[in-house]
Amino acid sequence: MDQRNITYLSVMLFFLFGIACYNSQSLDSKNTFLNLDFETIKNDGSPKNWYTGGEGYKVEIDSLKFYSGKKSLRISKVTDGKFGVATSTFPVNEVKGKHITYSGWIKTENIITGNAGLWWRVDGKDGIIKIDNMSDRGAIGTAGWQEYKIDMDISEDAANINFGVLLSGDGTAWFDNLQIKIDEQVYEQSEPLPFVPTDEQLEIVKNNSIHFSSCDPNNNSNDLTKLKKIFKDADIISLGEGTHGTKEFFQMKHRIVKYAAEQNENIVFAIEANMPEALRVNDYILYGKGDAITALGGLYFWTWNTEEVLNMIEWMRSYNLSGKGKIEFWGFDMQYPKLAIENLKKFLNEADKTHADSLITFLDEVSNVFEKVIKISPQEKYLLADYWYNNAIKVFNYFQSNRSKYLQTYDTLFVDVQIQNARILVQGGESLFKNKQSRDESMAENVVWTKEHIAKDRKMVLWAHNEHVSKIKGRMGNYLAQKFGDEMIVFGFAFYSGQYTAAGKNGLGIYTTSLPEPGSIEWILNKTGIQNMIIDFKNVTNNPKSDWLTQSLDFRSIGAMAMDYAFRPAVITKEYDALIFIDKTTPSKLLPKETRSK
Numbered sequence: 001m002d003q004r005n006i007t008y009l010s011v012m013l014f015f016l017f018g019i020a021c022y023n024s025q026s027l028d029s030k031n032t033f034l035n036l037d038f039e040t041i042k043n044d045g046s047p048k049n050w051y052t053g054g055e056g057y058k059v060e061i062d063s064l065k066f067y068s069g070k071k072s073l074r075i076s077k078v079t080d081g082k083f084g085v086a087t088s089t090f091p092v093n094e095v096k097g098k099h100i101t102y103s104g105w106i107k108t109e110n111i112i113t114g115n116a117g118l119w120w121r122v123d124g125k126d127g128i129i130k131i132d133n134m135s136d137r138g139a140i141g142t143a144g145w146q147e148y149k150i151d152m153d154i155s156e157d158a159a160n161i162n163f164g165v166l167l168s169g170d171g172t173a174w175f176d177n178l179q180i181k182i183d184e185q186v187y188e189q190s191e192p193l194p195f196v197p198t199d200e201q202l203e204i205v206k207n208n209s210i211h212f213s214s215c216d217p218n219n220n221s222n223d224l225t226k227l228k229k230i231f232k233d234a235d236i237i238s239l240g241e242g243t244h245g246t247k248e249f250f251q252m253k254h255r256i257v258k259y260a261a262e263q264n265e266n267i268v269f270a271i272e273a274n275m276p277e278a279l280r281v282n283d284y285i286l287y288g289k290g291d292a293i294t295a296l297g298g299l300y301f302w303t304w305n306t307e308e309v310l311n312m313i314e315w316m317r318s319y320n321l322s323g324k325g326k327i328e329f330w331g332f333d334m335q336y337p338k339l340a341i342e343n344l345k346k347f348l349n350e351a352d353k354t355h356a357d358s359l360i361t362f363l364d365e366v367s368n369v370f371e372k373v374i375k376i377s378p379q380e381k382y383l384l385a386d387y388w389y390n391n392a393i394k395v396f397n398y399f400q401s402n403r404s405k406y407l408q409t410y411d412t413l414f415v416d417v418q419i420q421n422a423r424i425l426v427q428g429g430e431s432l433f434k435n436k437q438s439r440d441e442s443m444a445e446n447v448v449w450t451k452e453h454i455a456k457d458r459k460m461v462l463w464a465h466n467e468h469v470s471k472i473k474g475r476m477g478n479y480l481a482q483k484f485g486d487e488m489i490v491f492g493f494a495f496y497s498g499q500y501t502a503a504g505k506n507g508l509g510i511y512t513t514s515l516p517e518p519g520s521i522e523w524i525l526n527k528t529g530i531q532n533m534i535i536d537f538k539n540v541t542n543n544p545k546s547d548w549l550t551q552s553l554d555f556r557s558i559g560a561m562a563m564d565y566a567f568r569p570a571v572i573t574k575e576y577d578a579l580i581f582i583d584k585t586t587p588s589k590l591l592p593k594e595t596r597s598k
Contacts, residue, residue: 032091033192036104036178038073040191043514044564047073050088050164056081057167067105067145067176074174075116075167083114083168086175090161095154095182102163103149104178106139114169115140118178120150123160127434130155133166139173194519195548202528204543210534215247215582217254217315224259230536230578231263235459236451236488238477240466240576243558245501248585249493250308256491257312257327257461265325268455269316270332272464273299275446276339276421278331285316285329292317297595300336302508303560306501307589328454332446332462334439337370337428340421344395347418351406359398365391366425373432382434389429396422416453420446440468444479466492467557470575477575491534492576494556496526498585504562510587511562520554521572522581531583537573549573 033049040048041061052059056079066072075084102120115138121131132150139148154161165175180187212223231237237260241249261267271278277298283289292313297305316327341363348356369388373381399406399419406415427442443464451460462469464476469490471477477490502511516522525533540546555570572579 031188031190033189034088034090034178034180034187035191036180036189037069037176038071039069041071042565043517046565047086050086052084052086054081054084054166057084059084059086062174065107065174067107067174069176072107072174072176073165074172075165076172077167077170083166085164085166087162087164090163090180092158092161094187095161096158097154097156098183099151099153101149101151101181101184102178103147103181104165105145105147105176106165107143107145107174107176108139109142109172111140111142111167111169111171111173114138114167116167116169116171116173116175117165118148118150118163119166120152120163121161122152122154122158123162124155124157125159127436129158142171145174145176194517195524195551195553196518197524197527197548198545201545201548202524204546205525205535205540206528206530206533208536208539208543209530210536211530212532212534215249215251215255215532217251217258217312219255221255221259221262224255227256227259227534228263230489231260231459234487234489235455236447236462236480236484237459238462238464238469238480238488238490240464240469240490240492242466242493242495242556243500243502244303244465244560245306245588246493246495246498246585247306247308247588248495248582250306250312250588252493252580252582253463254308254312254315258315260459260461261319261325261327264459266458267325267327268330268450268458268460269327270330270447270450270460270462271299271304272333272443272468273301273304273331274333274336274339275331275424275450276343277336278329279417281313282329285313285320285327288317293591293595297591298339299331301560302503302590303588305591305595307591310591330450330454332443332450334424334427334431334442334446337366337425340424341367343421344399344418344425351409352402355398359395362391362394363425366395366429370428381432385429385432385434388432389426392422392425392429396426413453420449423449437474440474440476441479443468444476444483447476447480448483465559466576467559472575489577490575492572492579494522494525494579494581495585496522496581496583499587500558500585501587501590502558502562503560508590513556513558513563514565516556516567517554520556520567521570521579522556524548524553525581526583530581533581535579535581537577537579541573 035047035049038047038061042048046052047061056077058076058078060074062072062074063070073086102118104118106116108116117134117138119133122129130152132152167173210226239253239256257269280298281295284292284295292310296310296313319327344363345360348359366388369384373384399422403415430438468475469477471481471490480488497515499510499512504511541549550571550573552569552571554567555572556567558566
């Protein structure tokens with residue numbers, strides 16, 4: 001397996017599914033539990049603390065063939081594809097500047113092409129530092145259990161480490177009894193006991209949370225009045241979601257937007273959708289231009305093309321007509337260049353005919369690159385990054401340098417929106433650079449632009465996934481927290497059980513996911529017996545008996561893709577200021593497919 005495929009593997013894990021690999025740790029354990037012998041199984045039958053997947057391969061636990069214990073991990077090729085893989089994450093601070101030996105036992109059957117092996121990858125802040133996937137010495141053919149090893153010196157500049165096992169090629173491979181040594185010392189493993197809260201700890205949560213009767217936005221706001229204190233000093237209210245397809249999450253966010261408007265009259269709302277396209281929704285809710293369904297469908301993402309979001313947009317239009325206040329609708333994403341290019345072409349043909357042709361040539365090149373990007377595999381997109389970026393930056397620099405000229409004829413905001421259209425094109429190119437994950441940083445930049453240009457003296461409400469609003473390093477919420485500090489409050493969303501809308505093995509539709517395991521955030525909150533609650537962490541964590549909330553516990557994260565088991569370790573109070581918990585949820589209701597833009 002060559003480095004191109006390892007790059008593809010990383011893209012698949014961290015971009016397509018939008019979650020990291022999962023390592024559990026008890027509240028008092030010394031070493032992170034990695035489940036190196038595959039003996040600990042999740043509710044769905046897969047190995048705990050591992051992500052398993054790949055193209056054309058089946059990855060599963062085998063209870064009949066094993067080297068030690070009672071289980072091994074088996075990877076078998078079933079159809080055409082690149083590889084099967086199991087991936088985990090190693091705590092990087094444990095090994096910086098040290099030497100590791102990563103070993104494991106492998107058994108093979110009928111591997112004629114390709115090989116089976118271990119792999120270990122070290123990333124720095126700017127990309128891959130070192131990788132070994134045993135491509136030159138992996139296991140082949142049919143053979144009994146044999147030990148394989150990777151030795152590596154770990155750089156002091158390491159920022160992230162992923163490791164695992166893989167099969168590229170045909171046949172079947174079994175893996176068992178993995179071991180990691182740090183400077184010749186074995187990284188000892190013991191399975192942690194799940195955290196079980198006491199009745200007193202559950203009572204503290206119950207007594208310091210806001211209980212609400214329903215997520216229905218048509219309800220009055222009497223059960224949300226305690227939010228007034230939480231919102232008091234916040235200029236930005238950032239709302240996450242634990243899946244991209246949960247009805248109750250969308251409805252509750254609608255309720256919160258409505259409550260914020262009742263308290264503040266004038267609100268700027270911004271969603272995880274392309275900025276130029278979102279302004280068509282803004283034209284509808286402010287001026288009645290077009291219709292809500294068409295404008296909503298123009299946001300590209302099926303995730304927002306739902307009855308719940310449509311109902312919120314129609315309410316926004318009604319609110320603006322009522323004379324009670326004003327709500328605007330903006331977007332802060334940057335993944336699609338189409339409308340930004342159209343807007344810039346229109347402006348140039350009107351405002352700068354002398355230079356329009358040459359600049360439009362650059363815009364056409366960006367458009368051509370985008371059409372290629374959407375048709376190729378993730379590991380190949382970076383090959384087009386420079387071409388996209390170089391054409392986009394020429395347009396952006398030109399607009400920046402000619403701003404004063406345009407201001408002689410046009411309104412300041414109108415000109416700055418055009419410059420922002422050009423900036424979005426640059427951000428799209430930056431997002432393709434190899435080993436660069438710039439989307440969250442770009443979205444944060446666009447939120448700041450909107451706050452400074454549109455919402456300077458108004459509250460702003462953000463709508464995105466939990467992973468984006470989170471304040472952990474590298475996420476949009478972290479960049480915004482550095483900028484706004486206590487002027488922003490971040491809400492995560494969680495659920496115990498239910499269905500959701502997602503893209504999965506049966507296409508776009510309704511899926512279920514496994515129940516939370518003991519010790520997870522959702523499992524603990526379910527034990528309170530409260531169906532719907534908002535937990536303000538400032539209130540709860542003041543009590544020393546709530547220190548469990550400051551520890552790493554499993555927390556569910558599902559994006560647009562269906563996941564049977566989707567938990568990652570999280571110190572929930574570091575990521576969010578408050579958590580909205582809904583015990584049982586149902587799927588969002590998609591609008592007809594023909595209403596969505598292609």
